[in-house]
Amino acid sequence: MEKKRKKALVKGNEAVAMGAIEAGCRFYFGYPITPQNEIPEYMSAHLPEVGGTFIQAESEIASINMLLGACSTGARAMTSSSSPGISLKQEGLSYMAGSEIPGVVVNMSRSGPGLGGISPSQGDYFQATRGGGHGDYRVLVLAPDSVQECYDLTMLAFDMSDKYTNPVLVLGDAMLGQMKEPLEFKKYQPKKFEKKWALTGAKGRKAQFLKSLYLDDGELTVHNWNLFAKYKRMKEDIRYEALFLDEARLVVVAFGSMARVLKSSVKMAQDEGLKVGLIRPITLFPYPAEFIRETSLQVKNFLAMELNTGQMVEDVRLSVEPGTQVDFFGLPPGSLPAPDVFLKEIKKVYPE
Amino acid sequence: MEKKRKKALVKGNEAVAMGAIEAGCRFYFGYPITPQNEIPEYMSAHLPEVGGTFIQAESEIASINMLLGACSTGARAMTSSSSPGISLKQEGLSYMAGSEIPGVVVNMSRSGPGLGGISPSQGDYFQATRGGGHGDYRVLVLAPDSVQECYDLTMLAFDMSDKYTNPVLVLGDAMLGQMKEPLEFKKYQPKKFEKKWALTGAKGRKAQFLKSLYLDDGELTVHNWNLFAKYKRMKEDIRYEALFLDEARLVVVAFGSMARVLKSSVKMAQDEGLKVGLIRPITLFPYPAEFIRETSLQVKNFLAMELNTGQMVEDVRLSVEPGTQVDFFGLPPGSLPAPDVFLKEIKKVYPE
Amino acid sequence: MYFDLIIAGFGGQGVMFIGNLLAHAAMLEDRKVTYMPVYGVEMRGGTANCTIVVSDEDIGSPNITNPIVSIVMNKPSLVKFGPRVKEDGLLLVNSSLIKPDEVEVKGPEIMMVPSIELAAEAGNDRLANMIFLGVLLGKTEVVSLETLKQALIETSGSTNEELLAINTRAIERGAAFGRTGS
Amino acid sequence: MYFDLIIAGFGGQGVMFIGNLLAHAAMLEDRKVTYMPVYGVEMRGGTANCTIVVSDEDIGSPNITNPIVSIVMNKPSLVKFGPRVKEDGLLLVNSSLIKPDEVEVKGPEIMMVPSIELAAEAGNDRLANMIFLGVLLGKTEVVSLETLKQALIETSGSTNEELLAINTRAIERGAAFGRTGS
Amino acid sequence: MKQVFKRPDCLVDIPFHFCPGCHHGIIHRVVAEVLDEFNLREKAIIAASVGCSVFMYDYFDMDVIEAPHGRAAAVATGVKRARPDNFVFTYQGDGDLAAIGTAEIIHAANRSEKVTVFFVNNTIYGMTGGQMAPTTMIGQLSTTTPRGRDPQEAGHPIHMAELLATLAGTAYSARVAVNNVKNLMKAKKATKQAVRAQLDKKGLGFVEYLSTCPTNWKMTPEKANRRIAEELIPIFPLGVFKEEQAPAEAGVG
Amino acid sequence: MKQVFKRPDCLVDIPFHFCPGCHHGIIHRVVAEVLDEFNLREKAIIAASVGCSVFMYDYFDMDVIEAPHGRAAAVATGVKRARPDNFVFTYQGDGDLAAIGTAEIIHAANRSEKVTVFFVNNTIYGMTGGQMAPTTMIGQLSTTTPRGRDPQEAGHPIHMAELLATLAGTAYSARVAVNNVKNLMKAKKATKQAVRAQLDKKGLGFVEYLSTCPTNWKMTPEKANRRIAEELIPIFPLGVFKEEQAPAEAGVG
Amino acid sequence: MPVTAIEPKGKVTFREDRCKGCGLCVMACPRKLIIVSSRLNNEGYHVAELVDPDRCNGCALCAEMCPDVVIEVWR
Amino acid sequence: MPVTAIEPKGKVTFREDRCKGCGLCVMACPRKLIIVSSRLNNEGYHVAELVDPDRCNGCALCAEMCPDVVIEVWR
């Protein structure tokens, strides 16, 4: 069944797990929560097959701290959860960023606030892109919009994480986690990362440590600027997808599941002769601000669309050239997003 | 010792605790962390005197959930912590906001990320103003810049919290928590809040509940829009302080401890004949965007100054009229902010 | 080629199973396909539905407001999804549980499918869902019967002849009903 | 009127105590005042310092880079704060622990205070900090001795005559030293 | 004829959403009957948890606060301290109480909180689809122990009733089952005692109910019910592990 | 003459920051001596915690990862699973381990993690300035129990060594003191056994050290040292609460 | 029937729309009076049914065991 | 001194800059040979001091109890 090997119909969650294992992830720590349970379930079944370890932790907090521990040794490891569970990981994330420890964290977000519901949502955008934890740190955020990207971007997440010795967040949602699509397997192309900082026991070298505590006068200031410089360097890995930008008179900006649904809406608009383009940021942090700015030199009307009451729209506003009109349409979670609904909204702001 | 009664030399932390008790706070749940320990310590000593209850919880997570429980009965209650501890409270905050339960949370923030240090910091601005927890919620944020305001704004926090049935965050930092100033006591003017939603046992009325779970199709969408409308309503309680705006050629925007230090710097600038004004947002959410916009109709140069690498500056940029120059100067935590340092930075961007 | 479909019913009626099977078959025919399940909170019982989109081009939204075809296996699903089927679409109704006069939908072609009875005819009354899959094959050409069988083997991961045979019988019975209306 | 001061030393030398006392006294004289303590991580030992600003107008920054006066009670504090004192300011050095040739600060007036010895003279060698407070009173007029005594009563919350007396003696001994240099 | 069995007054007259044969329904009813008996409907405030029992606010005709997953004991603490005259209880699953909520239940017990805790141990995460719980048996299959729980990798089934009995603030701790009427009667008795522990202000009252999850055990309700006696009780023995003597001024009931 | 006492090799030659007379220094040295004895310097990875012992990375000449407050047991789990051949241990205070880190230590023990845990019980939060800890004695004054700890309001002193001994995955659990040389020798022995539990892959090794905090107890070092024998040991009895028999293939040492 | 004559007589009712056909009542009835029938209710469950009402003594064991509070009992 | 004559002879050294004057060594020495002197070290602590070096038998009890590893012992 060669065919089966190259392609399979799987959920986004499974694709994340598959991508992780393919990228050399050998340790997974997690705690069940809908709608991402297929990730731990897949990991529990398949990690042992490759000599890896799966732990169902007692909580999300334990999970992120096990991740911190495993990754401090230079191992590739992952944790995943969904919104409430990700909130609980914020302290740990802040520690990892502050200690410059890599690690991949997946948020298949659900609807909030609070217990909320299990429908698709983009209410965690701020938390993801601006560091929901304390202090001035960032994590690189990758936002897939298909099952294939769940796989590809998870592999990428491990590389980015090692490249920047910083946690990387894969931000999907209930829709991406639960939907199935044919997935084409790809061989991971291993990159070499020297991990001199890894804790492996002080054999044949000096003892070393990983920490985020800086108490000497001015030391932490320097540390924060160093981190800041690193976050700036991440700009070289900005990714986005652009559709129908030529001749566009209105550019819709959206990410993840919302962008996926909007691909239909924008197509419908094009079919009706409306010049509507789409920019889909794939890295949410760093944000493709420069590309949006350049686009806004040509197109004066932007529409940010999100499954929330308005978060990413701030990044669009911060990106565009002065004088650009940026509208917003939000559909907070609780119902499934559908292309015809959005087409209507697009028409409302389409410039005459 | 009448005099002593009206005025006392106290720390910002003590002022917070005193303000809380004066405002009728009768339940406090917290977990020790520097630099805010004087709050739980004061509460443990003085709450019993007024028939209140102090609990040192087993963790910050337990604290926020005890707060959620106590406030769900309509009681006035508070928790406090500092940055890492506040990160741990994010899930609970999201639940409180989602369930529309009031409650006062104090963050005397310290330097991060991670364990960081115990110096003053404004690295938690994003977390405070954009909901560090999951989902699309906000908390009203009050940022004092003096011991007196630690007292006054904590009292206000209880009213705001009851008014909007929403958690309110008092955001100070190591400097405000630790410094002492003469505090003038004020009698709290009780406001009446009808708390029909309070859980007191279903006696003489129908049973009721407080929750954030909304599973019916579209139900959560409506709930989120209702919350959104409430957050918009909060604008009627926007507060800020403005200094030297007449004739200003450069407006510095800063909050909290940074603003406090800058009051000296701006004064020094004025003494040197530089027309430098200062806007100090007191509510960080909702942000005094409209006032800043109006100011930017007159003044074309703004300078946002923060004890971090750039967070509130985004709100300034989102507020001003197109064509306004917004510069940023950041001093990430790790050293104490001093007025002469900032004066130098002000001069660098002062328009010729 | 573009096709979309919503299948809905009680949890336990095998709604997800046939949706997944169909999507798998579409993949085997080298089409683009998305399959999107929606569960209620309950583990069992409650309602469940799934949306399948099949196309030769990249698929945008995996969620559809007005499907071309909908299969409704119980009353609540009829109420929710019946009215959403496209004017020129097709609505397959489980007449084993829904009476004709309960169907107030106007527009699409409506086919009442006595699925349980047909399944019993085919040898197992629990295969009502396979009957519907068959009807779909009889009424449309979204995938071939052969591919569907292949998909059945691959997704069940078993080559149990008997199991395969009985399922195939149910699909074929459904297909016949789809083609002939009886 | 505007005055500011940094006091620094080992934890345990009572740096914070006199800083707080001074601030309290300033409040009693109805001035605006800020007091800002900075501790090391250690509970005891390590270094500690505090900044006091007294003014008739609203006080902006409670933190000061270049104080008018600084009291340094140990060597590390001298190294850190000595050079920061204003050109026309005053640096009070604990000569019980620091030798004159270790003081390389240029600019402000420097006064070497044998605080432990003076404290011993006044009756208790642990009151070196009060000696410094006295010296400050002798050299400046930031608060009056009377108010300081009142502050001592209020902050200690005790009216223990003896305690008060010995502290007062130490302050007065310091003040005399401040005025006369011996 | 006299009605000898009817729906307890405390239970709203709507259907449960539980799967067929799930013991949650029985345990809900047992709790409701005892609350009826003590006449607590108007005094009770429930700290509901997240798990298959999340919809208690629909079923119990009482005030309910929804606690975040695992935190019901902390939420109940807040409620009880603010309203000491109300009757406050939690109802939590084994994932909720024995995994993520470990610290909260241990410290609520240690603080001797005057609350009652009903703990439903079905050796699995029901609501999220059958993952391993801290109480999952050695060798038991779950969606996250696809080869059976290996204690060296995934831990041992944790015994909460015994563990909490070691804490000074726990006034009552028992493990019961509802797999047959005999056990069910004992379960009611234990439930009453745990309620009394609060009413008498003795400390935290705790009952662990062994419960089925036919769906995630992948068993018929009948078989699941039998598993309680055959597999669970031998490992999780039934009994009272702690019972503080009533104080002199004795209590209600 | 032969040197009979010297600084252990594992300890970097810099001064401790601890307050005068604080037992943390003794316990650091005891741990270092045992690690020297087992020759573990090059194999060890420490999961340091947040508390007065936060600077272990300065003192121990070993690899150190700084865990967030309370989470050292989870961090150690991650490290050990990734590096099973390394020797992994935590060193945690009573606030860290018995309050905020309750769930993490209990589940690490329950999972039978092959890690060693050194637990310093000084009945107080040292680093943050003397607040109540879960182990604070009844009646003890602290900055958050200004009237003395009242068990009905603030809980009972929690007995971690006994509690963890009840868990199947704990291989060794003991409580020791270092207030005099006799106890100190027993402490060294327990420390060795807790190290062996990991080396022999038996399970989690746990030692609770009764410790002083002269500063926050507001006592002279001498008086604080005496308090151990007079007040603490009667409530926190010394002893070995669990010791798994070595497996047939016996272990190192 | 001399044996049943001295026994108390019972009556049970089933609220069929609530029944989920789990069969726990079947297991519980000491007299084996209950079966899960082939009848479906609105939710698609096979419902429980009393086969020999006259033999019921109203012991309520069935009701005690029903997770969905389907059964009421009189005696 | 016939008694001490048969005893092993010990030597202890104090690393004074590290001493914090806590006095635990004083408590530990069975022969009461150590005192906390009035001398201050650089950190401002009164340092421990051996008063009668000749009587030291090198038992190392003082060193075992020193929290700051100030003492080394030879025998």
Ligand SMILES: Cc1ncc(C[n+]2csc(CCOP(=O)(O)OP(=O)(O)O)c2C)c(N)n1
């Ligand atoms: C913080 C957080 N983590 C995880 C979840 C997901 N979750 C919901 S219920 C549950 C566990 C359910 O198991 P249990 O407590 O045993 O209750 P049961 O359903 O078995 O009765 C989990 C993990 C959540 N809602 N919140």
Ligand SMILES: Cc1ncc(C[n+]2csc(CCOP(=O)(O)OP(=O)(O)O)c2C)c(N)n1
């Ligand atoms: C999340 C979080 N909460 C609180 C703190 C503050 N904190 C630092 S150490 C500590 C407790 C110290 O007590 P203990 O663990 O007993 O160690 P000791 O200092 O007594 O040795 C606390 C509460 C923190 N750093 N992080």
Ligand code: SF4
């Ligand atoms: S999933 Fe299990 S525990 Fe939950 S309702 Fe169904 S049977 Fe009961």
Ligand code: SF4
């Ligand atoms: S505060 Fe207490 S525990 Fe911490 S170093 Fe000082 S004496 Fe030791």
Ligand code: SF4
């Ligand atoms: S009441 Fe008793 S005898 Fe009657 S049906 Fe129920 S269990 Fe059987």
Ligand code: SF4
């Ligand atoms: S126990 Fe109740 S739900 Fe189950 S079959 Fe009997 S009547 Fe129906």
Ligand code: SF4
């Ligand atoms: S070695 Fe023994 S005898 Fe010598 S000073 Fe130390 S304790 Fe006293």
Ligand code: SF4
């Ligand atoms: S025990 Fe050590 S630190 Fe303490 S006085 Fe003796 S030598 Fe000095």
Ligand SMILES: [Mg+2]
């Ligand atoms: Mg469960």
Ligand SMILES: [Mg+2]
């Ligand atoms: Mg401690």
